[in-house]
Amino acid sequence: MILRRFSDWPSSDLRSPFDELERMRRELDKLSGDFTGSVFRLPTAGVFPLVNVTEDPDNYYVRAELPGVKTDELGISVTGDTLTLSGERKLPEQSEKASYHRREREAGSFSRVISLPSRLDVDKVKAHAEDGVLTVVLPKAESAKPRQIAVKS
Amino acid sequence: MTETETKSLQAKAKKEVTTPAEQTKPGAIFYPAVDILETERELTLLADLPGVKAKDLKIDLDNNVLTLTADEKPFEGSGEKDVFREYRTGRYYRQFSLSDTIDQSKIEAVLKEGVLRLTLPKVEAATPRKITVKVGQ
Numbered sequence: 001m002i003l004r005r006f007s008d009w010p011s012s013d014l015r016s017p018f019d020e021l022e023r024m025r026r027e028l029d030k031l032s033g034d035f036t037g038s039v040f041r042l043p044t045a046g047v048f049p050l051v052n053v054t055e056d057p058d059n060y061y062v063r064a065e066l067p068g069v070k071t072d073e074l075g076i077s078v079t080g081d082t083l084t085l086s087g088e089r090k091l092p093e094q095s096e097k098a099s100y101h102r103r104e105r106e107a108g109s110f111s112r113v114i115s116l117p118s119r120l121d122v123d124k125v126k127a128h129a130e131d132g133v134l135t136v137v138l139p140k141a142e143s144a145k146p147r148q149i150a151v152k153s
Numbered sequence: 154m155t156e157t158e159t160k161s162l163q164a165k166a167k168k169e170v171t172t173p174a175e176q177t178k179p180g181a182i183f184y185p186a187v188d189i190l191e192t193e194r195e196l197t198l199l200a201d202l203p204g205v206k207a208k209d210l211k212i213d214l215d216n217n218v219l220t221l222t223a224d225e226k227p228f229e230g231s232g233e234k235d236v237f238r239e240y241r242t243g244r245y246y247r248q249f250s251l252s253d254t255i256d257q258s259k260i261e262a263v264l265k266e267g268v269l270r271l272t273l274p275k276v277e278a279a280t281p282r283k284i285t286v287k288v289g290q
Binding site: 047048049050051052053054055056060061063065066067068069070089091097098099100101102103104105106107108109110111116117129130131132133135 | 160161162163164165166186187188189190191192196197199201202203204205206228229230232233234235236237238239240264266267268
């Protein structure tokens with residue numbers, strides 16, 4: 001189920017000379033204990049923001065680094081098993097009078113759909129931002145939660 | 154802004170520092186994206202440091218070399234298991250050489266919503282000092 005759902009991500013079969021390097025780097029990272037398991041993957045091309053998704057028995061947690069994005073400028077919507085994050089990053093600090101030595105930070109709009117492995121309890125989704133990191137807490141639907149089944153003898 | 158339409162943002166992996174000098178802490182080290190603007194009166198440095206708390210940010214200015222070091226603590230709770238990860242957390246590290254002489258007693262640093270704003274007013278050079286970081290509202 002999960003495999004099928006995630007197999008359409010373009011990152012899974014990128015072919016470029018850098019893939020081999022990336023693979024080696026990941027192997028090394030694994031050795032150094034940076035990652036446990038192989039959950040890290042290449043960013044999907046062109047879809048901002050990058051997210052980390054974790055879960056516990058009750059919830060999924062989707063986190064994205066959005067420095068300088070105000071929470072009221074974010075659109076978060078949830079349907080079934082998908083989360084949509086959209087918004088705009090503005091850089092009000094930039095002025096035309098000043099001359100630039102470096103200009104690496106980017107402004108612009110974004111919209112991203114993230115499919116989660118199971119259905120969500122849409123009404124109880126919560127989101128908060130802290131230090132430029134957005135966390136969306138998505139409770140799993142009752143039917144999707146793991147259940148202990150007692151075996152009768 | 155001169156741009157008439159807003160462009161859409163592209164996803165970019167954090168730029169990793171490949172040959173970090175004198176780093177002893179294990180883990181990944183990244184270059185934060187910065188804007189440096191100069192006006193007649195001051196230099197302003199804006200750095201994207203998502204996930205960094207003021208207490209984990211260190212700014213040093215010594216002999217016109219400005220060093221930013223910031224540790225991003227993972228936000229994950231202990232009971233959470235990874236589903237997938239696209240970005241990594243670790244340390245941000247970057248050094249800048251300042252050409253203009255800066256009034257070091259008037260340097261101000263504000264960290265707000267993961268963005269550091271460092272105001273460096275121009276005047277004569279002075280002795281090195283540590284810069285305290287204020288928490289933004």
